[in-house]
Amino acid sequence: MEKHETKIDGRKKRSACTRKAILESAKSVFLEKGYTGTTFKDISSRAGIGYGTVYIHFKDKEELLQNLVDDVMTKIGKVVYINYSPSRYADVREIVYNQIYSVLKLARENRHVFQIIWDALGHSKVTRSYWDDIFNRFIERTIEDLHYSQEHHLARPLQTKIIAKGIVYMIREFLWDIVWERENDIEQISENLFELYTGGVYQTTE
Amino acid sequence: MEKHETKIDGRKKRSACTRKAILESAKSVFLEKGYTGTTFKDISSRAGIGYGTVYIHFKDKEELLQNLVDDVMTKIGKVVYINYSPSRYADVREIVYNQIYSVLKLARENRHVFQIIWDALGHSKVTRSYWDDIFNRFIERTIEDLHYSQEHHLARPLQTKIIAKGIVYMIREFLWDIVWERENDIEQISENLFELYTGGVYQTTE
Amino acid sequence: MEKHETKIDGRKKRSACTRKAILESAKSVFLEKGYTGTTFKDISSRAGIGYGTVYIHFKDKEELLQNLVDDVMTKIGKVVYINYSPSRYADVREIVYNQIYSVLKLARENRHVFQIIWDALGHSKVTRSYWDDIFNRFIERTIEDLHYSQEHHLARPLQTKIIAKGIVYMIREFLWDIVWERENDIEQISENLFELYTGGVYQTTE
Amino acid sequence: MEKHETKIDGRKKRSACTRKAILESAKSVFLEKGYTGTTFKDISSRAGIGYGTVYIHFKDKEELLQNLVDDVMTKIGKVVYINYSPSRYADVREIVYNQIYSVLKLARENRHVFQIIWDALGHSKVTRSYWDDIFNRFIERTIEDLHYSQEHHLARPLQTKIIAKGIVYMIREFLWDIVWERENDIEQISENLFELYTGGVYQTTE
DNA sequence: AATGAATGAGACTTCATTCAT
C-alpha cells in the first residue's frame, strides 16, 4: 500500500518538476524569440526534455502562454479592483495615488512576464480578451468612483466614462513604459498622474 | 512616335491598375484574416490576378503593408506635429481641443486602415517603429508646449514629460476606441479630454 | 530496465531503417533524374515515407549526396594513397599496374555511385572539392615516387609534376570509361597504361 | 526603294547589335553566376535591353550557350582533326608536339569561354555531346596515326585504342589546368607530354 | 523588333501534431 502511494507521489513530483521546467524554458524562449517565433522544439530542447513531452502538459502554445501569464494577470486584476468610496477630498489622494503606484510596481516587479504579455496581446485572442477584461473592469470601477464623487459634489460634472477611460489609459500605457524601462521613477509618475487627474476632475475651491 | 508613347502609357496604366487592385485586395484580406493570417495567394486570388504578379509589385508582405498604411501614417504624423504657442489661456482651448479632435476624426475617417495598423503593430517591426516615432514626436511637441506655458505662468509646475505622455497616451487609446467603434462621439471626447488636461495642468485662478 | 532499452533500440532501429530507405531511394532517383533534377518529393515518395521525414535525416540534398558518396570516396582515397618505393625496375611493374588496376576495379564495382559522383561534380561544390583533393593527393604521391625513381636513376629527367599529372589524368578518365561502360577490360587498360608510363618515364637500357 | 532598303538595313544592324550585346552580357553573367545560376533577367538587365528581347534572339538558355561556345568549339574541333602521316620518327616530334601545343594555346587564348564550357558540360546535354564528339574524333584520329606508325614499325605493338585515349585524356585534362590557370607553361607541358608519349609508344632503338 | 507585366507550376522549407515504443 505504502509502496504504491510512494510510487504515485514520486510520479507526481516528477511530473510537476517537468512541468515547471517547461514553463521556465518557455518563458525564456518567449522572451528571446517572441510568441510566434517560438516552437515547441525550442521549448523542449531548452528544457532538456523530450519533444512530445510538452504536449502531455500543455495542449498548445496558447495554453502554455496562459499558464505563464496567469499569475501576473490575476495579480493585476486584483490591484485594479480595489473599491474605494472617499468621503473627503483628502482620502482621494491616498487611494488614487496608491492604486496607480500599485499597478506600476507590479509592472516593475514582473517586467519579463509583462513583456511576454505585450507580445502575446497581438497574437493570442485569449490573452487579449483577458487583458481587455481587466482594464474594462478597471474603467467600470473608476466610473463608479467618479459617480460617487460627483454625487457628493467632490468632482466636476464631466462625462464619467470618458474621464475614467482617460485615466485608465494613461496608467496602462505608463505600465508599458515601466515594463520596457523607458521610465523608472514610479513615485513621480504616480504623483504627476494623480495631480493631473485630481486637478482635472475635482473641485478645488470649496 | 506617338504610337511608342501610347505603348508606354498603356503598359504603365495597366501596371498601375494591377498595383491598385493588389492594394485593395490586400486591404480587404488583411481586415478579414489579419496580417499573419494573410497569404500572397489570398491576395492574388481575391484581386483576380496571377500568383507571381504580387511579387512583381511588392517584395513581401511587409512592403505591401507599408504601402497600404503609408498614406494614413503620414496624415496622422502631420496632425500630430502642429506647433502652437498659446499666448493666452483662451487660445489653449482652441488649439488643444482641435488637435485632439483632428486625431480622432482621422481615425474615424480611416477606420479600416487603422484596424490594419492595429494588427500590424504586433507583427511588423517597421510599422511599429513608424508608429512609435509619430507618437514620440507628439510627446516631444507637447512637452515643448508645456514648457512654454509654464514659463508664461499659465501651467502648474508638474513634470512636463510625464504630463505630456499622459495626455498623448489618452488620445492614442481613444483613437483605438474610435477605430473599433467602441466610442463614436468625437466632440464629447475632445471636450472632456481637453477639460481634464487644462483642469489638471493650467492655473485656474488668475 | 530491459524494457527501456528495448524501446530505445526499437526507435533507433526504425530510424536507421528509414535512413537507409531514404539513401536507397535517393540513389535510385539521382541515377534516374540527375542531381538537380531530383527533389525531396521524389525521394520521399519513392522511399514510401512522408515528405518532411527526409528533412529529419538530411538537412539538404548536399548532405544526402555526401552520405551516398562518402563510402566510395573514402575507398578511392585509400587506393590512391598507397605508398611505394620501388628499388628495382621489376617492382615498378607490380606496384604501378596494381594501383591502376585497383582504381579501375573500384570503379567497376561501384558504377552507380560513381555515376552519381559524375553528375554531382558539376553541381556540388563539396563533392567537387573532395574529389579534387583525392586526385591532387594522387598526383602528389606520384610526384614523390617519380622523384625517388629519378634519384635512383630509374627514371628519365622529365618534369615530375607534369608527368605525374599526365598519368593520373589518364587513369581518372579511364575510370569514367569504366563507369559508363565504354570500356570493360580492366586488365588490358592497366597493362597498356603501365607500358605507356614506364616506357615513357623509365630508362630502358642499363 | 532606296529608302526602304535603308530601313531594312538599319533594322538588321540594330538587331545584330542587340544580339551581340546579349551574347556579351550572357558571357559575363555565365562566368559570374554559372550556367544554372544565370537567369534571362540577369542577362537582359546587364545588356541594358528589355526582358523579352532575349527570347526573340534565343529560344532558351541552351541556344544562347551554343552561340557563345560555338566559335571556340569549332576551333578546337579543327585543331584536333589535323591529319598526319609521319614517315620518319623525326616528323613525329614536329607533329605531335604541335598538336598538343595548339590545343593548349587555344585554351589559354579563350580561357573565359572554356570556363563557360566547363560549367556547361555538367548542365547542357548538347554542349556535352558536342564536346564528347570532338574528343572522340581526336581519339579516332590518334588511333589511325598509331596504326600507321605501327604498320611502319615506328610504334610498339600496344592497344592503339587505349593508348590513343590515354594521350588524348592527358591533353584534355591539361587543357583545364590551363583554363583554370593551374598551369601556365604550355611549351613545357607539350614537351613533356610528347616525351612521355613517344617514349612510351615509339621504338627507341633502331 | 522590342518591351516588360503577368503567369503559375513547382521547388524549398517549417512545424504543429500524431503515434508507436
Add this chain to the structure above:
DNA sequence: TATGAATGAAGTCTCATTCAT
C-alpha cells in the same frame, strides 16, 4: 509518463515563358 520519429499541409519564393502593346 516520456520520447522523438514521422507526417504533410501550408507558406514562401523563383523563374521560364507567354503575350499585349
